[in-house]
Amino acid sequence: MDYETPRFLDCGESALSVEFGDSVDPAVNARVLALDERLRAAPPAGLRETTPTYRALFLRYEPLEISRAALVAAIEGLIGTAGVEASQPAARWTFPCCYDPEFAEDIGEAAALLGQTAQSLAQLHAGADYRAYMYGFAPGWCYLGGLPQALAIPRRAAPRGPTPRGAALIGGALSLIAASPMPTGWYVVGRTPERMFALNRNPPFLIAPGDAVRFEPIDAKTFLSLEARALAGETVARRETLL
């Protein structure tokens, strides 16, 4: 649900969550990102940091520099100047992704659970348009909405892994790309040679919340050559500007 006016929720005396809705929805997320952009363009005194999430903007602030009331008034002013927020992404990323079982250790298991074949699962996953909603969990872990309904799969009851860096994962109604090896309860259905987070690359993080994401199937040989280039610092995912 998309709230008509946002809710302001205290997270202690020095943080505030501005909540625009209670669901994972591109229109709600677009309002979050629009407020984030305006606050970053002209931050009120005392605002320390903003963190956009699916349906809320988290603000860290110093209450000895700006009161809650003044912060809320500033936000209401910024929201008031906006019309209907565009939910169109600013950029689209295409990530090369290898769905061969040697790079997709769970694809057979996930396909069986979903009543698919590994081939149809890979086709559905690579055929969808995703929206990057937010980062969370660990550096570079970016949650992608837009997973086809036929691939919605409950997460494992207990995490397993660690999954390899670059693993394309599915869990719940979402997909994501593992930025680093971590245990998760999600299913590994592919792997990209791109790195979501690399300190030896500028910028270290690639995609912005709100960007569109696609996967492009590649074979194992292509994976290995692209991975060598990615490890040398090159960005092997492609970015197109849409707006």
Add this chain to the structure above:
Amino acid sequence: MSARLLIEAAGPGVTIQDEGRFGHSRYGVTPAGPMDLGAYLAATRAAGADCAIEVSLGGMTLRAEGATLCVAVAGGDFDIRLEGRPMPPACLLPLAEGARLALRAGGSGAWCYVAVGGTLDLAPTLGSRATHARSGLGPKPLAAGDVLMLAEAAPPPLEPLALAAPWLASSDAPIRILLGPQADYFTPEEIEAFLMARWRIGARSDRMAYRLEGPAIRHRRGHDIVSDGVAMGAIQIPGDGAPLALMADRQPTGGYPKIATVIGADLGRLAQLRPGEDLSFRAVDWDQAVAARRAYFAAVEAGATRAPLGAAMSAESLLAENLVGGVVNARD
């Protein structure tokens, strides 16, 4: 030879911390930073340091090499010894070349900060020297045999001095919280039960979260929310009803309802509780939380005054001592 610190022994969980790695939470980066910000500020400001070693209950022993170093210690009531001689729990010391400083868990408190005056030769990662072990950002946790180089060393005091830091004293007063952001996921009866309960810090508590043992808190509207941002001190209630107080190494976002958030003035006091120790909560409103924050950081700012060991800590002697320079930004 340039000034160096040799780590002779370090228990688990001894890390480098600065105020935290801020500005990258939008990319999933945990801020980390000190568990007890007040103690961290007391130590770093007294020594003139831009980061500190955070010492856990496992303790640490270190030695100076190449120069006499200016070292400040502040935090819980640890057993601190300079060449075997006991020091007060908050102190500023000259650590002579070859001299050994040992910290062990003392009577109370879970974290202690050792700040070395000057600049440690540690490259920042994403703008910060804070260790976040789980994501591998910042320096690795310290271990025996590690050597920390000082790019610049601050002049040491002539003799050991006690630091007056009265807010570091432990207290049984309830930990103050602000309800929310998801208090509406719980019935008023469950919130009352949460506030009336005596809680115990669970054994599996760490820099990421303190587990609270007590009555199970039931949700009114389920335990899944669409993930949103998380503040340090947020108390989330997962599906099993056992509260988790999220600490310095929390993930920047979370998907369980948060019944309340510990106020900034009491975060250090919560952090200093050990596994097995008890606590209770008291709800305050935003204005009370801000008044407590103002008083707390004013005390931090004014509090780290120096006095010779053994001197009477009268108001007069405190006033006669140099106040530590600089004004604290009341940062969270």
